[in-house]
Amino acid sequence: MTQVMDVDKPREEVLKLYGNRLRLRVCGLYREEDRLLMVKHRGIGPTDTFWCPPGGGPQFNETAPSALVREFVEETGLDVEIGxxxxxxxxxxxxLHAMELFFHVRVTGGSLRQGFDPEMSADGQIIDEVRLMSFDEIKAYPPTDVHALFQYCQSMDDVFRLRGYLQ
Structure with a gap:
């Protein structure tokens, strides 16, 4: 008997866990030469595809840098140092509504792999892919399919020059 995955399951879990409340997220920008590490999520956005830098929510009594180190391991398999x-x-x-703190990160170990979200059930996982992407690859997606930070940028260098509050 073949098991068919419920395609709405990830979206339902995302809405149940994060919908209609303000969430704090920490996110890391890791650049390797001319490519940025990105995570593809499903169950988010109008097209069910959403690319963004790795990150997630701190747990109670966990500092933002500690949370980002943990999130990188969970989502990407990489150990990082927070800059x-x-x-x-x-x-x-x-x-969905989140305040996101973006940090520069440096990889110190581990190996790149597609990770998981421990807050989601096994059949409701939202991470579809993890990979290094060029700026042109990122910008080739419709704006609804990539994080809004890219609307402020014309190059990869611009990503790392962003400062202050963005909306």
């Missing part, structure tokens, strides 16, 4: 905080982005895509 400067670069900017804050307010992500509003109802019913």
């Amino acid at each position: 400067d905080m670069l900017f804050v982005n307010e992500f509003i895509q109802p019913p």
Whole structure:
């Protein structure tokens, strides 16, 4: 008997866990030569595809840098060292709303792999792919399919020059 995955399961879990409430997220920007590490999620956005830098929510009593180290391991298999905080982005895509703190990160170990989200069930996982992408690859997607930070940028260098509050 073949098991068919419920394609709406990830979206339902995302809405149940994160919908209609304000969430704090920490996100890391890791650049390798001319490519940026990106994670493809499903169950988010109008086209069910959403590319963004790795990150997630701190747990109670966990610092933002510690949370980002943990999130990188969970999502990408990489160990990182947290650098400067670069900017804050307010992500509003109802019913999702998050304040995102973006940090520069440096890889110190591990090996790149597609990770998982421990808050999601086994059949509701939202991480579809993890890979290094060029700026042109990122910008080739419709704006609804990539993080809004890229609307402020014309090059990969611009990503790392972003400062302050973005919305």
